[in-house]
Amino acid sequence: MQRRSFVMLVASAGLLAETPVLLAAGTRSVVVQPLGPGSTTPAASVGGSLSALYDVDVRVAKVEPLPAAALYPARGRYRAEKLLERLTALHESAFRVLGVTASDISTTKGNVFDWGVLGLASLDGRACVLSSFRCRRSARDSRHAAERLGKTAVHELGHTFGLEHCPTRGCLMHDGEGTVLTTDAERDLCSTCRGKLAARGFLRASARSPWA
Numbered sequence: 001m002q003r004r005s006f007v008m009l010v011a012s013a014g015l016l017a018e019t020p021v022l023l024a025a026g027t028r029s030v031v032v033q034p035l036g037p038g039s040t041t042p043a044a045s046v047g048g049s050l051s052a053l054y055d056v057d058v059r060v061a062k063v064e065p066l067p068a069a070a071l072y073p074a075r076g077r078y079r080a081e082k083l084l085e086r087l088t089a090l091h092e093s094a095f096r097v098l099g100v101t102a103s104d105i106s107t108t109k110g111n112v113f114d115w116g117v118l119g120l121a122s123l124d125g126r127a128c129v130l131s132s133f134r135c136r137r138s139a140r141d142s143r144h145a146a147e148r149l150g151k152t153a154v155h156e157l158g159h160t161f162g163l164e165h166c167p168t169r170g171c172l173m174h175d176g177e178g179t180v181l182t183t184d185a186e187r188d189l190c191s192t193c194r195g196k197l198a199a200r201g202f203l204r205a206s207a208r209s210p211w212a
């Protein structure tokens with residue numbers, strides 16, 4: 001489920017407090033949690049991508065430090081599965097929580113203990129995490145890097161909605177295959193993935209990919 005974001009956002013805590021109707025039962029709120037230095041701007045950029053496709057409300061929380069216990073000192077990377085644990089604990093009542101960091105993140109893949117990834121999610125779980133680190137690599141400019149991060153956000157949140165990797169080339173749920181370059185070929189969720197999301201009630205009625 002590893003892998004691999006864009007746009008503006010949404011209601012502040014203050015606004016929500018004044019308008020409790022937005023928090024009525026059934027509201028699907030995705031909390032975007034910036035983690036560590038340099039994470040605020042990329043975190044703020046992913047909300048629009050998520051709400052363009054998914055029937056969710058997005059809010060961006062205040063930045064939290066990266067947990068020291070998640071650091072893998074040999075590589076200077078943060079272990080993604082430990083970040084998922086931290087995110088889940090930070091937002092116990094959130095429908096979904098999506099962490100964003102500018103630091104490199106990794107997980108174990110096959111025989112490779114520390115494999116750098118764009119993102120990690122738990123399938124049908126509550127949490128996912130993304131890193132802008134690899135999205136910036138070889139990116140033409142900051143806009144290109146943000147686009148990659150937006151696609152990664154859609155991909156990882158899709159996993160938490162029960163979507164597995166999709167064999168269709170160009171689909172946002174296609175496996176990243178270990179490189180950020182795959183995101184550049186992706187434009188939209190394919191009809192099969194859209195159908196699965198719609199059946200589960202997660203597809204926005206007016207869903208439209210920002211990259212189609």
Ligand SMILES: [Zn+2]
Nearest residue numbers: 001002003175
């Ligand atoms: Zn994946």
Ligand SMILES: [Zn+2]
Nearest residue numbers: 166171190193
């Ligand atoms: Zn697909």
